[in-house]
Amino acid sequence: LGRPYAVRGEVVRGDQRGRELGYPTANVPTDGMQAAPADGVYAGWLRRLDTGETFPAAISVGTNPTFDGVRARRVESYVLDRTDLDLYGVEVEVSFVDRLRGMTAFESVEALVEQMDLDVARARELLVP
Ligand code: FMN
Incomplete structure (x- = not known):
């Protein structure tokens, strides 16, 4: 695809x-x-179309099977180290660089968070020099 x-x-x-x-x-x-x-977890980039800023991200695609409830599939991006960002209403482009794993229904929230820690560390290795 180039x-x-x-x-x-x-x-x-x-x-x-x-x-x-x-x-x-x-x-x-x-x-x-x-x-x-x-569905799965990816390392990639989130770009704000309003400002052009680009951020490294750990990205989840799916319906969050660890939690109850039928939901539409969505693309969720955690921007590395930026718990302060407010992006509601902003147009973004999310690009997928590396696939890290498949989507998993975890037995507990703790197990999910433990795996997310690993995903974020891996995304950092892949994206940030
Ligand atoms: N949800 C799952 O049910 N299983 C997963 O394996 C899973 N992996 C994730 C990996 C990453 C790096 C991220 C950012 C999210 C992942 N999620 C996974 C999604 C979380 O369940 C979701 O982000 C969390 O429930 C918050 O959802 P909300 O933004 O709707 O509040």
Whole structure:
């Protein structure tokens, strides 16, 4: 393709759970118009289309099977080290550089967070020189 696959969209409010987990995420819903990559976890980049700023991110694609409730698939980006970013309503482009693993339904929130720690460390190795 010559460059990483990317999806675009406006950041919407999620379930507000990410903040409690220590990894707040910018959620972009997937619609019928553009395909998201297969469910799983990726390292990639989030670019704000309003300012052009680009940030390294750990990205989750799926329905968050660890938690109850039927939900639409979404693309969730945790911008590394930026728990302060407020991206609600901002148009972003999320590009997928490396696939890290498949989506997992964990037995506990602790197990999910432990794996997210590893995902974030791996994304950092891959993206930040
Ligand atoms: N959710 C899962 O159910 N299973 C996973 O394996 C999983 N991996 C994730 C990996 C990363 C790097 C990130 C950022 C999220 C992952 N998630 C996974 C999604 C979290 O469940 C989700 O971000 C959290 O519930 C917050 O959701 P909210 O933004 O709607 O509040």
